[in-house]
Amino acid sequence: xxxxxxxxxxxxxxxxxxxxxxxxxxxxxxxxxxxxxxxxxxxxxxxxxxxxxxxxxxxxxxxxxxxxxxxxxxxxxxxxxxxxxxxxxxxxxxxxxxxxxxxxxxxxxxxxxxxxxxxxxxxxxxxxxxxxxxxxxxxxxxxxxxxxxxxxxxxxxxxxxxxxxxxxxxxxxxxxxxxxxxxxxxxxxxxxxxxxxxxxxxxxxxxxxxxxxxxxxxxxxxxxxxxxxxxxxxxx
Numbered sequence: 412x413x414x415x416x417x418x419x420x421x422x423x424x425x426x427x428x429x430x431x432x433x434x435x436x437x438x439x440x441x442x443x444x445x446x447x448x449x450x451x452x453x454x455x456x457x458x459x460x461x462x463x464x465x466x467x468x469x470x471x472x473x474x475x476x477x478x479x480x481x482x483x484x485x486x487x488x489x490x491x492x493x494x495x496x497x498x499x500x501x502x503x504x505x506x507x508x509x510x511x512x513x514x515x516x517x518x519x520x521x522x523x524x525x526x527x528x529x530x531x532x533x534x535x536x537x538x539x540x541x542x543x544x545x546x547x548x549x550x551x552x553x554x555x556x557x558x559x560x561x562x563x564x565x566x567x568x569x570x571x572x573x574x575x576x577x578x579x580x581x582x583x584x585x586x587x588x589x590x591x592x593x594x595x596x597x598x599x600x601x602x603x604x605x606x607x608x609x610x611x612x613x614x615x616x617x618x619x620x621x622x623x624x625x626x627x628x629x630x631x632x633x634x635x636x637x638x639x640x641x642x643x644x645x646x647x
Contacts, residue, residue, distance in 0.1 A: 420562035460534040477519035486512035488526035492537040523547035550613035589627040
């Protein structure tokens, strides 16, 4: 047995998280670990999808897994679970008429699907497993999928907390940079027009509204224009 097979799922994923990849890369590793532990080799495989507040749905899939149209959209097993519905198990996709969003998936070689919730805190996630075999996910297999999902979620919760903190830090940095460039532009306008800071901000906001351009972009243009003139002066 390979060393990774003897290692608990949690330990394997913690090691992957400590390697420092971004969240999407970590999820790709997690999907691969799930597929390997569940003996789902290509063309079978797994996807993981995670909803994060005010951010796009993050989805990964194991290599070689056939594409499934709208696999996490409305009317799909993954979308049902992400929407707070129960786990979904399809034993023969070619004979099942209840999932119009999966039309054509059987033609791509997918016959069985098991979509189970990832028990996260605040966010929602789903582990979806696909097989080319009919009735691939019986009671024993589903128990295994849920066990892997539970173990995966333990580390995924930490990964998402790190991701959220990094996103907040990036947003704060962007806000600070935006504020800095607006303050610089306001200072330039104040010097050029002999007006107050509020009047300078109002000028920037007026241009922003009239041209439908974000105020920080208007401000950046003012700063860049002055910078170009200064550079040209010193180049002479």
